[in-house]
Every structure is written in structure tokens, then in C-alpha cells.
Amino acid sequence: MRIALTLTAVAAAVGLLTACTTLPTDTEPQALRSFEPQVVEQTDLGPQPGQEPDLLLRDFYTASAHPVQDYQSARSFLTTETEEQWNPSESILVVDRIDLITQPGSTSERRSFNVRGSVVGRIATGGSYEPENGVYEATVEMVRENGQWRISALPAGVVLERTELRNQFQPQRLFFAAPSGNVLISDRRWIYSGHQALDTALITLMMEGPSPTLAPAVNDLLPPEATFAGVVDGAYNFTGLADADDEARRLFAAQLVWTLAVANVPEPYAVLADGVPLSAEYEQLTTDDFAEFNPLVNTSRTVPLYALTDGVVSRVASNQVAPVDGELGSLRDIESVDITSTGSVAAVRKEGTGPDSSVLMSGTLEEGLREALRAETMSRPTFEVDPQNQWVVVDGETVVRVVYSGPSGEFTRSEVDSSEIDGLEGDISVLRLSRSGARVAMIIDGRVHVGVVNRVGPADKRIVNVRELAPQLGGTALSLDWQPDGSLIVGTSTPETPVWRIEQDGSAVTSLPSGNITAPVVAVAAAPSMIYLTDANAVLQLPTTGGDNVFWREVSGLQGVRSAPVVAY
Structure with missing residues (x-):
């Protein structure tokens, strides 16, 4: 290391x-540069004289969010012996909130508390957040020491309320x-x-x-x-x-x-x-x-917007909808499509029913499309960083990588190793690669899962480190897309909270304004300055900046039309 x-x-x-x-x-520490020590200004986080045990215990958990000098503030709440034994570095759990219940048998000199909370994650070595879903339960003992209540026994590690994580x-x-x-x-x-x-x-x-x-x-x-x-x-x-x-x-x-x-x-x-x-x-x-x-998002950049309506792809610009030029615009049976800012296209056509009725067409807006793959069903395609490479889910369970070779003019197909999700119940209904190509987000049986893409060999990829995000959504997720900042936007079937934002590491799950949205939200798309969705009635948009916007507006040119928005980012 x-x-x-x-x-x-x-x-x-x-x-x-x-x-x-x-x-x-x-090794002896050495000053590597001259500097003036800077002190972090903060209120006194130590115990207050004469403080009641339950209030003191709550203040201890607040102080535990300040790791300065090996948790000096939190240690001041402990008895002398316990302070020497407590190991805060064992783990850092994040809970929704901390509940305290006094246990029977308490006296004027001793008190026991049952501490409980719903675990939502943990902070791993190096400060990375790992989502979890469980219950924290521990017993904390308190005694009077020199007339003041102090903690005499508690588990190793640190427990933070989610609000303290965000505050500190x-x-x-x-x-x-x-x-x-x-x-x-x-x-x-x-x-x-x-x-x-x-x-x-x-x-x-x-x-x-x-x-x-x-x-x-x-x-x-x-x-x-x-x-x-x-x-x-x-x-x-x-x-x-x-x-x-x-x-x-x-x-x-x-x-x-x-x-x-x-x-x-x-x-x-x-x-x-x-x-x-x-x-x-x-x-x-x-x-x-x-x-x-440059990994930063240029919010002033104009990103092409397309719409898929009744099997036809159109370009949305200047408050008008215009047919797409070339072969893509002539097709009338497109089921799903993805388009890049450079004009690469991957579209799934539906030709009747049967084992080979879904056809993946790949190419560009200018040069046309060629057949790349056939299967009974296919998810919406998604591009790697190199637009010659795209992924689809075949028949709800097999992730296939399709690569176009320019010199030969042929497509090669390989199965992506997704064995880590074999134990999960349900089909993969949505699969989207992040803009860096390093992460993959999936909806499996209505639940949101993310993984990372491991390059096993030049032509072999594997999905690893799969974990569920936002378990509170249950099985309601219907659509998702990566936002330019690395977070996810998710559309659901829930009328009260139809759209959610999920941070990249799963540390926060926030419902977006529901205003005039009528669930279900069957499609979502994200541009640097705008979020788009398709609800039960139409295509709606909401600026990513602009204050307290509550209501979504119909997209100009698509009023009254139920289309799937496609952002060519």
C-alpha cells in the first residue's frame, strides 16, 4: 500500500x-511546510454539568460526529476506564435516527439505555459510503462519576445520525x-x-x-x-x-x-x-x-433532445418537432433508442412476435443503420464511452455487448458476465451505463441496483460489486437514467412520490417535486440543465436549477403527446 x-x-x-x-x-513526524495552526471553531461539545443521563447520551452521539484528535469531544462523555478502552475506529455506522429507551432496574447511580436505529449505511476506510439496510441495537451503561453522569460501557465504533453526517x-x-x-x-x-x-x-x-x-x-x-x-x-x-x-x-x-x-x-x-x-x-x-x-458539466451547453413517439424518432428543437433525417427517421416500428451527441444510434425495432422479433439496429444518423442482433425481447440499448460499443439485455436476463468493427464492417457479440446478479429475483427491465462507462445501473424486479464494470480482457466485461440502492422504493421503479453529476433519476409507479434522485453512493435518496405528475413515470432522461420524464399523460420537464420549482411543464412541441424523451449527451 x-x-x-x-x-x-x-x-x-x-x-x-x-x-x-x-x-x-x-517514523518521526516532520514539518513539510511552514504554517500557522488553524483551529476549527465549534461550540463546546463536552458534557454539561449536572446533565441528565438521556440528554448526555444524545450529546455524546452528536459529539461522535467530530473526529478531531481521535474523538476527543466524544471521549469526554466516558468514564476514565471506558475512555481508555473505547475504539471508535472499528466502524462508522450511519442510522436514520437514534432512539433511546431506559431499561428496567435503573437507580440514582446507574442507568442502562437500549439504543436503536435503522442502519442506512456505513462510512468505510477512506470516507467512502456503503449503503446498508438493517437494524442497530446496543446497550449503553451509565454511572455517576464524581457526581456527574458518564458512559461506563458501550460498543466499539461510532454511530452517526444521517443528519449529523450531512452537517459535519x-x-x-x-x-x-x-x-x-x-x-x-x-x-x-x-x-x-x-x-x-x-x-x-x-x-x-x-x-x-x-x-x-x-x-x-x-x-x-x-x-x-x-x-x-x-x-x-x-x-x-x-x-x-x-x-x-x-x-x-x-x-x-x-x-x-x-x-x-x-x-x-x-x-x-x-x-x-x-x-x-x-x-x-x-x-x-x-x-x-x-x-x-474535464469531468464537470457545462450547464450552458445545448444538448440535442429527441422524442420517440409511436415508433417514430423525431428531433425536438426551437419549440418544434421535426423528423430525423436519414434511415432512422423513416422507420415506424422503433421500440427504444439511444443516441449520442456525436450522432451514433442504437435502436431496437419490433417486428411482430416470436423468438427473433426484436432487432437491434446500430449505426449513425448520417450513415444509416445495420442489423446487429436479434432476440425475442431487448431492453433499451446503452452506449459505452466508445460509441462503437453498446449493451442490451436480451430476454430480461442476459446482458450482451455488441461491438462494431469499422475495418471489417461486422458486429461481434459477447455475453457480459453478470453472474453476481444471478441470485436476484426478476428480470432486468432497464440497464444504463454511466457516462464514464465505469458504472451500470439496473432495474431488477422494480428495484434499483448498481454495479461497476470490470474489464476482464480486451473484449470481455464483467459486472461486479452489485448492490441495491434506495430499498425504500420497494418494487416501484420503472425507469432510470444517469444525471451528468453522477447521480440517478428514477421514475416510479407511486402516485405520491413518482420521481426520485439517488446520489451516486446511495447516501441520499430525495423525492423530486411531484406537482402535476401523474404516475406511472415510464421514461426519464437527464440533460445538464433539464430533467425530462414521461408520465401517464405527456412529456414533462423541470430545470435542474432555478429555485423552488414545484410544477413540471410540458415540453414545447410535444404538448399533449406521450413520447419517450431521449437526451443525446
């Missing part, structure tokens, strides 16, 4: 960084290179808000590598001995990169620059590798140097 040499205070303030990201125990921690994004080397993949982490050295915390985490969930989908660029050696005279210093070739250095620089820039760390960045500039071309690095990797 790569070592990240950081200031002791920095490592303590991160809180969520465990043994992998602190100073080695056999901020989600940040690390970036890692895809195996293809042409795109960056985000890895969401939660970092304590009181951290005063965000840049070094992010670099420390980046050097430790991707989260275990994402690891199979990204490329390991650096030698094992690569080390972050801190900041000297304003420059980020790294060692152990002598054996890294120019391409690895370029991709590492892109990861570093965009990780810092997205976190609003001011550019330019001076970066040294083994005492010399990381890039021979630039003494200082900026986002302009790696603009082709």
Missing part, C-alpha cells in the same frame, strides 16, 4: 482516514483514470468539514487508491513505492515515480488536477516528482492542460 506522509494534525483532522493514511509508527461531513470527489485512459471516473468520499487542509487530505486519499467498490473499474497507474511527501514551498511533492512512463504521469497529473479543481482548491498547481516537475511540458499545472478530461 502506498504511504502518504502528512502532518499529524492533518491526519487526525481527516478523521475517516485510518492506519493506511497516517504517519508510520516508526462534506462529499468530495476523487478522480481515477479508466483503463482506456481517455476518461476520469469519480469516487465519492465524505470528509470532515472541520478539516483545514482539504488539498492534502484529498491527495492522501487519492494516493491510497480507489474505494474497494470502484477499484475493479479503474487503472492503477503508479508504482507501489509512489508516495505523497507533502507540500514544500507551495509545491506538491511526490517520490517513487522514477519508473512511471510519460503516459502514466500524464494520467496521474489529470487525476490530481481535476481532484483539486473540483474541490475548489485554487489553481495553478506546482507538482514535483522526485525533485523535478511532474510534467516536462509545464512547470505548473492547470485544468486547461487537461481539458479533454
Whole structure:
């Protein structure tokens, strides 16, 4: 594991960084840059004199959300003996809320509480969030010590209410290179808000590598001995990169620059590798140097919108609907379609009934379409980063990857290894690849599942680390799509809450305004500045920005028409 040499205070303030990201125990700390210690201003989180035991216990859980100095504030609620024994680093559970119930047998000197909560997730090493669905239950013992109530027995680990996670921690994004080397993949982490050295915390985490969930989908660029050696005279210093070739250095620089820039760390960045500039071309690095990797969304960019209506694909622009040119516009039996911003097309036609009645047509708007695959049923196709490659679900259970070879003009087909979902009941009704191609979202029997895409070989892909998100939706999910920021928008059959937003890591599930939506929501699509859906009546839209919009508006040109929106992003 790569070592990240950081200031002791920095490592303590991160809180969520465990043994992998602190100073080695056999090394003396060294100040790598001159600085003035910055103190996090906060109210007194310790116990109040004469505080009742139930109130004191609640304040303990609030203080547990502050990991500064090895949870010093939370430890002040414990007896002297318990403070020495308590191990907060064992686990960090996130619960919906904490309920306290006094157990029988309490006295004026001793009190026992049953602590319960619905587990919604946990914070893993490095600050990654892992959704869970279960029940937390523990017994906490309290005694009077020197006339004050203190906690005398409690389980190891930290328990946070979800509101405290949101109040005291901020989600940040690390970036890692895809195996293809042409795109960056985000890895969401939660970092304590009181951290005063965000840049070094992010670099420390980046050097430790991707989260275990994402690891199979990204490329390991650096030698094992690569080390972050801190900041000297304003420059980020790294060692152990002598054996890294120019391409690895370029991709590492892109990861570093965009990780810092997205976190609003001011550019330019001076970066040294083994005492010399990381890039021979630039003494200082900026986002302009790696603009082709830009993971940020340009909300002012115009994204083409198409509509599939009664088997016909049309272009929606300037408040008007116009037929699509070429072969795609002439077809009248299209069941589903996906279109890229560069004009690549994958469409499923329905030709009657039977074992080969669904036909995948692939090509471009300009050059036309060719038959790529036949099956009895097929899901809506979805593209990889390379638009020559697309995925479909055949007969509700088999994920097939179709690749077009330009030189030969032929399509090759291979089954994607989806054995991790074999144990899940129900068909795959929807499958969508993320814009980076690293993640896949599926609706299986009305439930939302996500996984990551592992490149087994040049032509072989595998879906791994599958987990369910938003179990509270039950089996009501009907449609989903990735939003440009990496979150999911999900349409359901529930009249009260027909549309939801799910964060990339599953840490939050938020219902969107239902206003004038009439369930079911059978199609959704996301553009940088607009969300589209098809409800029981028409195609509706809602800006992603613009304040407290409650009502969805019909799309100009599609008023009174029930179509499926298709965003060519």
C-alpha cells in the first residue's frame, strides 16, 4: 500500500482516514511546510454539568460526529476506564435516527439505555459510503462519576445520525483514470468539514487508491513505492515515480488536477516528482492542460433532445418537432433508442412476435443503420464511452455487448458476465451505463441496483460489486437514467412520490417535486440543465436549477403527446 506522509494534525483532522493514511509508527513526524495552526471553531461539545443521563447520551452521539484528535469531544462523555478502552475506529455506522429507551432496574447511580436505529449505511476506510439496510441495537451503561453522569460501557465504533453526517461531513470527489485512459471516473468520499487542509487530505486519499467498490473499474497507474511527501514551498511533492512512463504521469497529473479543481482548491498547481516537475511540458499545472478530461458539466451547453413517439424518432428543437433525417427517421416500428451527441444510434425495432422479433439496429444518423442482433425481447440499448460499443439485455436476463468493427464492417457479440446478479429475483427491465462507462445501473424486479464494470480482457466485461440502492422504493421503479453529476433519476409507479434522485453512493435518496405528475413515470432522461420524464399523460420537464420549482411543464412541441424523451449527451 502506498504511504502518504502528512502532518499529524492533518491526519487526525481527516478523521475517516485510518492506519493506511497516517504517519508510520516508526517514523518521526516532520514539518513539510511552514504554517500557522488553524483551529476549527465549534461550540463546546463536552458534557454539561449536572446533565441528565438521556440528554448526555444524545450529546455524546452528536459529539461522535467530530473526529478531531481521535474523538476527543466524544471521549469526554466516558468514564476514565471506558475512555481508555473505547475504539471508535472499528466502524462508522450511519442510522436514520437514534432512539433511546431506559431499561428496567435503573437507580440514582446507574442507568442502562437500549439504543436503536435503522442502519442506512456505513462510512468505510477512506470516507467512502456503503449503503446498508438493517437494524442497530446496543446497550449503553451509565454511572455517576464524581457526581456527574458518564458512559461506563458501550460498543466499539461510532454511530452517526444521517443528519449529523450531512452537517459535519462534506462529499468530495476523487478522480481515477479508466483503463482506456481517455476518461476520469469519480469516487465519492465524505470528509470532515472541520478539516483545514482539504488539498492534502484529498491527495492522501487519492494516493491510497480507489474505494474497494470502484477499484475493479479503474487503472492503477503508479508504482507501489509512489508516495505523497507533502507540500514544500507551495509545491506538491511526490517520490517513487522514477519508473512511471510519460503516459502514466500524464494520467496521474489529470487525476490530481481535476481532484483539486473540483474541490475548489485554487489553481495553478506546482507538482514535483522526485525533485523535478511532474510534467516536462509545464512547470505548473492547470485544468486547461487537461481539458479533454474535464469531468464537470457545462450547464450552458445545448444538448440535442429527441422524442420517440409511436415508433417514430423525431428531433425536438426551437419549440418544434421535426423528423430525423436519414434511415432512422423513416422507420415506424422503433421500440427504444439511444443516441449520442456525436450522432451514433442504437435502436431496437419490433417486428411482430416470436423468438427473433426484436432487432437491434446500430449505426449513425448520417450513415444509416445495420442489423446487429436479434432476440425475442431487448431492453433499451446503452452506449459505452466508445460509441462503437453498446449493451442490451436480451430476454430480461442476459446482458450482451455488441461491438462494431469499422475495418471489417461486422458486429461481434459477447455475453457480459453478470453472474453476481444471478441470485436476484426478476428480470432486468432497464440497464444504463454511466457516462464514464465505469458504472451500470439496473432495474431488477422494480428495484434499483448498481454495479461497476470490470474489464476482464480486451473484449470481455464483467459486472461486479452489485448492490441495491434506495430499498425504500420497494418494487416501484420503472425507469432510470444517469444525471451528468453522477447521480440517478428514477421514475416510479407511486402516485405520491413518482420521481426520485439517488446520489451516486446511495447516501441520499430525495423525492423530486411531484406537482402535476401523474404516475406511472415510464421514461426519464437527464440533460445538464433539464430533467425530462414521461408520465401517464405527456412529456414533462423541470430545470435542474432555478429555485423552488414545484410544477413540471410540458415540453414545447410535444404538448399533449406521450413520447419517450431521449437526451443525446
